[in-house]
Amino acid sequence: MSKQHRVLEKAGITSRQLILILITAMALVPGYLMLTGSLKTQKDFLNSPWSLPLHPNFDGYKAAWNDQFPTWFRNSLFVTLLAVLLTITMAATAAWGFAHWKWKGRDFVLGVLISLMVVPPVVLLIPLFTLGAKLGWISTFRMLILVYIGLMLPFSIYLLTNFFKAIPVSLTEAAEIDGATDFRTFRSIVLPLSGPPLITLTVVNLLWVWNELLLALVFLQSDDKKTLMVGITGFQSRYSLSIPTIMAGMTIATIPLLVTYLFGQRYFITGLTAGSVKGE
Amino acid sequence: MIKSAPTDYRFTAPRSLGAVFGRLKNTGPLFWIMPAGLCVLLIFGYSIIDLVQQSFKYQGDWVGFENFNLVLTDPLFQTAIFHNFLLLFTVPILATLSFLCAVLLFETRKGMKFYRSAVFLPYILPIPVVGVVFGQLLQLNGALNSALRAMGFESLALDWLGDPGQALWTMSAIIIWKEVGFGTILILARLISLPLETLEAARIDGAGFFRLHLQVTLPQLRSVILFYIINEAIVMVSWVFNYVYVMTNGQGGPGNATVVSELYIYRSAFQNKAPELAATAALLLLMATLIFIVGFFRIQSKANKGALDE
Numbered sequence: 036m037s038k039q040h041r042v043l044e045k046a047g048i049t050s051r052q053l054i055l056i057l058i059t060a061m062a063l064v065p066g067y068l069m070l071t072g073s074l075k076t077q078k079d080f081l082n083s084p085w086s087l088p089l090h091p092n093f094d095g096y097k098a099a100w101n102d103q104f105p106t107w108f109r110n111s112l113f114v115t116l117l118a119v120l121l122t123i124t125m126a127a128t129a130a131w132g133f134a135h136w137k138w139k140g141r142d143f144v145l146g147v148l149i150s151l152m153v154v155p156p157v158v159l160l161i162p163l164f165t166l167g168a169k170l171g172w173i174s175t176f177r178m179l180i181l182v183y184i185g186l187m188l189p190f191s192i193y194l195l196t197n198f199f200k201a202i203p204v205s206l207t208e209a210a211e212i213d214g215a216t217d218f219r220t221f222r223s224i225v226l227p228l229s230g231p232p233l234i235t236l237t238v239v240n241l242l243w244v245w246n247e248l249l250l251a252l253v254f255l256q257s258d259d260k261k262t263l264m265v266g267i268t269g270f271q272s273r274y275s276l277s278i279p280t281i282m283a284g285m286t287i288a289t290i291p292l293l294v295t296y297l298f299g300q301r302y303f304i305t306g307l308t309a310g311s312v313k314g315e
Numbered sequence: 316m317i318k319s320a321p322t323d324y325r326f327t328a329p330r331s332l333g334a335v336f337g338r339l340k341n342t343g344p345l346f347w348i349m350p351a352g353l354c355v356l357l358i359f360g361y362s363i364i365d366l367v368q369q370s371f372k373y374q375g376d377w378v379g380f381e382n383f384n385l386v387l388t389d390p391l392f393q394t395a396i397f398h399n400f401l402l403l404f405t406v407p408i409l410a411t412l413s414f415l416c417a418v419l420l421f422e423t424r425k426g427m428k429f430y431r432s433a434v435f436l437p438y439i440l441p442i443p444v445v446g447v448v449f450g451q452l453l454q455l456n457g458a459l460n461s462a463l464r465a466m467g468f469e470s471l472a473l474d475w476l477g478d479p480g481q482a483l484w485t486m487s488a489i490i491i492w493k494e495v496g497f498g499t500i501l502i503l504a505r506l507i508s509l510p511l512e513t514l515e516a517a518r519i520d521g522a523g524f525f526r527l528h529l530q531v532t533l534p535q536l537r538s539v540i541l542f543y544i545i546n547e548a549i550v551m552v553s554w555v556f557n558y559v560y561v562m563t564n565g566q567g568g569p570g571n572a573t574v575v576s577e578l579y580i581y582r583s584a585f586q587n588k589a590p591e592l593a594a595t596a597a598l599l600l601l602m603a604t605l606i607f608i609v610g611f612f613r614i615q616s617k618a619n620k621g622a623l624d625e
Contacts, residue, residue, distance in 0.1 A: 047524055051419055051423065052423065054419060055423060055430050058416060058430075061492070062436055062437055062492075062496070063433055068451075068452060069448045081456075084457070085461075085462060128347045128350065129350070131347050132347030132348035135347075136343065136344040138344055150608045151355070153549050153604065153607065153608050154601070154604065154608075155549075155552075155553035155577070155600065157553060157577045157580055157581070158363075158366065158600060159362040160593075160597070161369065161593050161597055162366050163358070163362055165365065165369070166365070181354070181358070182358060184354055185354050185355055185357065185359065188351050188354060188355050189355065246443075248441075248556075248561070249556050252560075267444070268446075268560070268561050271450065271564070278451055281447060282448070282451075285444045288441060288443070289440060289441065292439065292440070292441065304435075307497065307504075308501060
């Protein structure tokens with residue numbers, strides 16, 4: 036390699052590195068402003084929004100974590116955990132029904148299920164709201180959880196079916212010859228092998244439910260039932276005179292998600308590449 | 316003495332869930348699919364049938380295509396659809412940026428994991444949080460404009476969200492900021508799984524950075540990029556409600572500058588109390604999405620076939 040060539044290549048690597056740093060900065064800037072803004076006073080923020088909070092001030096957090104914020108947080112936690120747990124259970128059994136038995140029309144049903152992944156929730160909103168009103172289930176968690184489960188099932192079943200199909204038939208057949216029931220085969224052979232896809236689904240679905248806004252907005256109308264995402268959209272106008280309070284609220288809302296993401300990043304990426312995932 | 320006469324048999328409650336299922340020997344697929352199947356049928360099947368019915372009725376009476384007539388001639392609906400159409404222009408930008416980011420990350424050894432996490436971070440943040448934070452940054456006297464003014468770009472300090480001519484483009488930029496991480500991760504994952512031989516061969520033949528990736532890498536990434544494009548097209552047509560709702564307090568303002576079809580449906584149903592019109596607009600939106608769903612389905616089944624052949 037000639038000297039000139041090498042210099043050119045070095046320059047290429049450096050410039051690429053610089054572009055990456057620039058992209059990274061752009062990706063992180065709003066997060067930086069949110070975090071530093073939450074630790075400033077209103078006056079500091081207006082004077083120098085970009086500076087570091089040299090004298091951290093936690094008044095924003097105190098103000099944000101007052102009245103209804105803890106309730107919203109609890110509601111979100113409850114809805115998210117229950118919806119995800121039920122979804123995974125139902126999806127795992129259904130996927131086993133798809134993967135283990137060959138039956139007429141199976142591929143067609145799976146195909147329909149896959150295409151349901153892209154039906155926008157707003158399309159289902161009005162019929163489901165009418166149904167909820169008829170049942171008297173508006174502003175109940177069970178209605179929202181039911182809708183969430185229904186929306187998460189297609190992708191969850193799709194992902195698990197693909198995984199279960201890859202389990203060697205010889206393993207399950209051996210168990211059946213030994214007289215194991217279907218349930219036993221599923222529990223002692225299939226589930227122990229399925230750790231990674233189950234974690235992937237849990238992470239992907241946790242993030243989706245936690246971030247969901249439209250359905251929670253419509254189905255939970257009373258103030259004490261609101262989820263965090265619905266609550267914080269109203270935060271803006273309520274605390275319009277205190278940006279640090281707004282930023283502190285946003286930071287608190289992001290933390291559970293960030294923890295999930297940091298622990299489950301690998302699984303989350305697997306889930307995304309396995310098919311389409313709606314992040315919102 | 317007989318210890319347990321047959322008549323003595325009493326039904327004992329099963330001790331555990333396992334014992335319940337233990338009694339079911341050969342269950343068959345229906346048993347396993349039923350719970351999830353019923354739920355999907357209720358949420359999707361029932362809803363779509365009910366949606367079609369509602370869109371042909373007014374207060375319980377059959378009105379034929381009257382609702383369609385009303386919705387399609389409503390200037391606000393036309394505006395909303397036009398805005399969704401404009402948002403579609405972000406899709407090629409997203410695909411290009413994602414491809415570039417993925418290639419850059421692929422070529423970087425040092426710190427690749429850190430950069431990857433950073434680029435991906437916006438995608439996992441909740442839209443309400445993103446919306447509120449950007450809403451603050453992009454105020455007329457917000458952080459962005461104060462930085463621009465400090466650097467002497469006074470003329471670039473626009474009223475990002477307050478100017479009706481600007482607001483939708485600002486919204487697009489935020490959507491790009493958030494969605495580009497998804498494409499990057501998707502493309503990067505495929506890139507890493509490609510066989511290295513062809514890349515190395517091209518490199519030895521002296522192909523430079525740009526030629527290498529445009530002529531050797533890009534063709535091999537066609538299906539994943541296409542998948543991303545369809546996915547994002549669906550997002551722009553029917554999943555942007557959250558951005559608009561959060562950033563404009565549910566109004567689609569300034570004026571109607573950021574009204575999209577989803578907000579039209581939401582407002583018709585819950586602010587104007589006209590669920591029939593909302594249902595009709597939703598049905599129209601579903602039909603529009605159907606076009607993309609067909610494309611999505613074809614790629615998906617192609618990929619499935621490929622996976623099974625392996």
